[in-house]
Amino acid sequence: MIVKVNQLVKRYGDLLALDHLSFEVKQGEIFGLLGPNGSGKTTAINCILSLLKYDKGDISVFDKPMKPEAYDIKRDIGIVMQEVAVFDELTVHGNIDYFCGLYVSDKKERKALVEEAIKFVGLEEFTKFYPKKLSGGLLRRLNIACGIAHKPKLIILDEPTVAVDPQSRNKILEGIVQLNKQGATIIYTSHYMEEVEQICSRIMILDKGQVIATGTKDELKGMISLGEKITVETYEITSHQLEALKGLPNIISVEDLSGVLTIRSAKGKNNLENVLETLKREQVSFGKIYSELPTLNDVFLEITGKELRD
Numbered sequence: 001m002i003v004k005v006n007q008l009v010k011r012y013g014d015l016l017a018l019d020h021l022s023f024e025v026k027q028g029e030i031f032g033l034l035g036p037n038g039s040g041k042t043t044a045i046n047c048i049l050s051l052l053k054y055d056k057g058d059i060s061v062f063d064k065p066m067k068p069e070a071y072d073i074k075r076d077i078g079i080v081m082q083e084v085a086v087f088d089e090l091t092v093h094g095n096i097d098y099f100c101g102l103y104v105s106d107k108k109e110r111k112a113l114v115e116e117a118i119k120f121v122g123l124e125e126f127t128k129f130y131p132k133k134l135s136g137g138l139l140r141r142l143n144i145a146c147g148i149a150h151k152p153k154l155i156i157l158d159e160p161t162v163a164v165d166p167q168s169r170n171k172i173l174e175g176i177v178q179l180n181k182q183g184a185t186i187i188y189t190s191h192y193m194e195e196v197e198q199i200c201s202r203i204m205i206l207d208k209g210q211v212i213a214t215g216t217k218d219e220l221k222g223m224i225s226l227g228e229k230i231t232v233e234t235y236e237i238t239s240h241q242l243e244a245l246k247g248l249p250n251i252i253s254v255e256d257l258s259g260v261l262t263i264r265s266a267k268g269k270n271n272l273e274n275v276l277e278t279l280k281r282e283q284v285s286f287g288k289i290y291s292e293l294p295t296l297n298d299v300f301l302e303i304t305g306k307e308l309r310d
């Protein structure tokens, strides 16, 4: 096991930030930690890294107990924290070389690793730039290069795409998948469900320091009753017509919000076909109609009763 967290409890004064949290990260996974702001993601990461003292529980990394002085373990971990942490006095190249140098003393080996990291995050044209001259997205990419240049076995990224432009965001996500393909196990925290769905092989959903659910995205979606969400833009709909839709098989709910119908149905075949037939039969005039599968937000909503997004 790459990481094992057992019954972790962390309090900040009266606030219970982690409430008997247990989970495991296996070799080769991109493990997603998904939760709204304040759910305890950063606290969990800081405990795993022994940056934070906790009240109860055990943590092991690479099957060894994790402690503040476990330098042999720390050497094989790459960290990309939420806050960009680079030196303003050093150039892009200088920063990556500095951080890589903390782990790799051989000059020739380090030179190759630094070059590779620069190429990897696509900062070739900016190697002589100082951090202050970089855009937010490029700065994040530099932050990532500093965390991964020494080729760690475990890479922990805490919300690396917050406030990043779409181009850099895609570059970062592609890069994470690439690092994983090259053999690194990844822990990825985010409150963006789309990103987590896109890249993570397994996802743990956190809320108020507790595990809400864990599984692949399909397993998580299979845990809820919602199977499909059909949206219909109607011009006008009578209560009789609404009742006809509500009476269809597998329907969970039909909501009418100023002419936009949201029809939620349980897993089952032909939901869209049945809705279309009913609209036609009941002579409901409508514009757009589209069907969507459940998202991780729907999973969160059904389990906790609130939205994942703030």
Ligand SMILES: Nc1ncnc2c1ncn2[C@@H]1O[C@H](COP(=O)(O)OP(=O)(O)OP(=O)(O)O)[C@@H](O)[C@H]1O
Residues within 6 Å of the ligand: 012, 015, 017, 035, 036, 037, 038, 039, 040, 041, 042, 043, 044, 191
């Ligand atoms: N140093 C601290 N002192 C007191 N409370 C804290 C401290 N750090 C975090 N908290 C609180 O602990 C809870 C968990 O915070 P944490 O930062 O771990 O959540 P998060 O899921 O990482 O959120 P975000 O996405 O906003 O970073 C929150 O209620 C937060 O306000």
